Amino acid sequence: MDIKAIKTKPYMDQKTGTSGLRKKVKVYAQENYVENFVQSIFDSLEGFEGKTLILGGDGRYFSDHAIQVIMKMAIANQFGRIVVGQNGILSTPALSHLIVKKGAFGGLALTASHNPGGPDHDFGIKYNIANGAGAPDALTNKIIERTKVIDRYWMVDIPDIDLSRLGEQQIGSMTIEVIDPVDDYLEYMQQIFDFDLLKKLFASDFTFAYDAMNAVTGPYAKRIFEQTLGA
Numbered sequence: 001m002d003i004k005a006i007k008t009k010p011y012m013d014q015k016t017g018t019s020g021l022r023k024k025v026k027v028y029a030q031e032n033y034v035e036n037f038v039q040s041i042f043d044s045l046e047g048f049e050g051k052t053l054i055l056g057g058d059g060r061y062f063s064d065h066a067i068q069v070i071m072k073m074a075i076a077n078q079f080g081r082i083v084v085g086q087n088g089i090l091s092t093p094a095l096s097h098l099i100v101k102k103g104a105f106g107g108l109a110l111t112a113s114h115n116p117g118g119p120d121h122d123f124g125i126k127y128n129i130a131n132g133a134g135a136p137d138a139l140t141n142k143i144i145e146r147t148k149v150i151d152r153y154w155m156v157d158i159p160d161i162d163l164s165r166l167g168e169q170q171i172g173s174m175t176i177e178v179i180d181p182v183d184d185y186l187e188y189m190q191q192i193f194d195f196d197l198l199k200k201l202f203a204s205d206f207t208f209a210y211d212a213m214n215a216v217t218g219p220y221a222k223r224i225f226e227q228t229l230g231a
Helices: 033-043 063-076 092-101 137-147 183-192 195-203 218-228
Strands: 003-007 021-024 052-057 081-089 106-110 122-128 152-156 167-171 174-179
Touching (some): 033 063, 033 122, 033 137, 033 152, 052 063, 052 092, 063 081, 063 122, 063 174, 092 106, 092 122, 092 183, 183 218
Parallel strands (some): 052 081, 052 106, 081 174
Antiparallel strands (some): 003 152, 021 122, 106 122, 167 174
């Protein structure tokens, strides 16, 4: 593959909060805005060459574009494997669990939490470290400082990667593994909660309301509450 160093200029507004970098979609859509921030994350990490990166998000507007950019940059920066949710979908708790379960180096969540999505609303990127937690202050401060001086990012020129097909794909030395976004999380929940007891609850006259709050928990709710527990 042809790995290229693309020249860029820094943006001075890429200061992260407690849940990554949240901005309006129109801000993220600026030339090289995603690329600058993601490369600043990679430039602030050490020892990830050949390691696994978990990737996914809440499917909000702009996710399709951003996730393809990030995968191509991860390939160019020499990660060895990307594990990504089917169609780019992966909730933040599910991503955190996968980081630990698969012994990944870290993960990138494409989410603005419960903030509304859409072309006039919010988008976000958050980096989680090897224990599944959000990046600590020492790392986020390093990332912020890098965003102020970045002058290039690494990219491979390849077609977009098919995220609809489950299973592994090989791109050069990089393995892309597309997984069902709910499977591992459901298995983990069954280790924590008594699903047999919960099934009995749902078999009674118990009712409840569920609000996904602009996030991506709809597929998880359907699979866990309806298909598994019988709501």
